[in-house]
Amino acid sequence: MAAVSPREERKARLAEAVWRIIAERGITAVSVRTVAAEAGMAVGSLRNLFSTQTGLLEFSAELMVERAAARVTAITPSTDAVAYALAAICELMPLTPETRREFEINIALIAETPAHPGLARIRDHAHTQLLDLFTRIAAMLRGETAAPSPASRTNGRRLLALADGLGLHLLHQRASDDIGWAVDIVRDELHRIKSAAIGD
Known part of the structure; x- marks a missing residue:
């Protein structure tokens, strides 16, 4: 199995945060800020991985x-x-x-x-x-x-x-x-x- 890069691990962590927010609060609750908070990550770090929601x-x-x-x-x-x-x-x-x-x-x-x-x-x-x-x-x-x-x-x-x-x-x-x-x-x-x- 190929090793997963730290960048890909962070992206997966953010995706999992998106899933949790949708499951618990609905898709309208998904935003850059809520996802960053859910993933325990700074908004700036999220934007380095995804430039848009x-x-x-x-x-x-x-x-x-x-x-x-x-x-x-x-x-x-x-x-x-x-x-x-x-x-x-x-x-x-x-x-x-x-x-x-x-x-x-x-x-x-x-x-x-x-x-x-x-x-x-x-x-x-x-x-x-x-x-x-x-x-x-x-x-x-x-x-x-x-x-x-x-x-x-x-x-x-x-x-x-x-x-x-x-x-x-x-x-x-x-x-x-x-x-x-x-x-x-x-x-x-x-x-x-x-x-x-x-x-x-």
């Missing part, structure tokens, strides 16, 4: 996407395709305190895209990456080794929509409530994709 927000959004992708990549491959796919998808749904907060912050950042075109670019790139991941999951379940088939592309899009929709439903319940029902629905859909391939 927009740049700070965009970096925070990009880092969140990178960390989610890293969690998925770190999952150990398994001969059980459904179990492997389920583990990957669960990392992207609000099933733990960490991923629930991440999901909420992501929604708040998406809501800011009209005012920050750079966030729209990050949102669209993240969506493209997710759609590619879910399409590859569908292709894996269907036993495809070449380029994903049209059926896998359709299943991948449906699977992503299902995970996103379930994520929103999970936010409507308390963090301490049962989440097993959502995991069961995703698992059932994965089995459906795998079983349907047999009849193709």
Whole structure:
């Protein structure tokens, strides 16, 4: 693993401060001063890293996407395709305190895209990456080794929509409530994709 420079560590600390502020006080509370204070850093030091608040927000959004992708990549491959796919998808749904907060912050950042075109670019790139991941999951379940088939592309899009929709439903319940029902629905859909391939 490559060493992280002190500059990158400070940028990550600021991004984490942005996340905490959004989670606790909402995105309107994010400012150069509040983020610097939350991170225990001087305003001047923050401005040396990010010349604008927009740049700070965009970096925070990009880092969140990178960390989610890293969690998925770190999952150990398994001969059980459904179990492997389920583990990957669960990392992207609000099933733990960490991923629930991440999901909420992501929604708040998406809501800011009209005012920050750079966030729209990050949102669209993240969506493209997710759609590619879910399409590859569908292709894996269907036993495809070449380029994903049209059926896998359709299943991948449906699977992503299902995970996103379930994520929103999970936010409507308390963090301490049962989440097993959502995991069961995703698992059932994965089995459906795998079983349907047999009849193709």
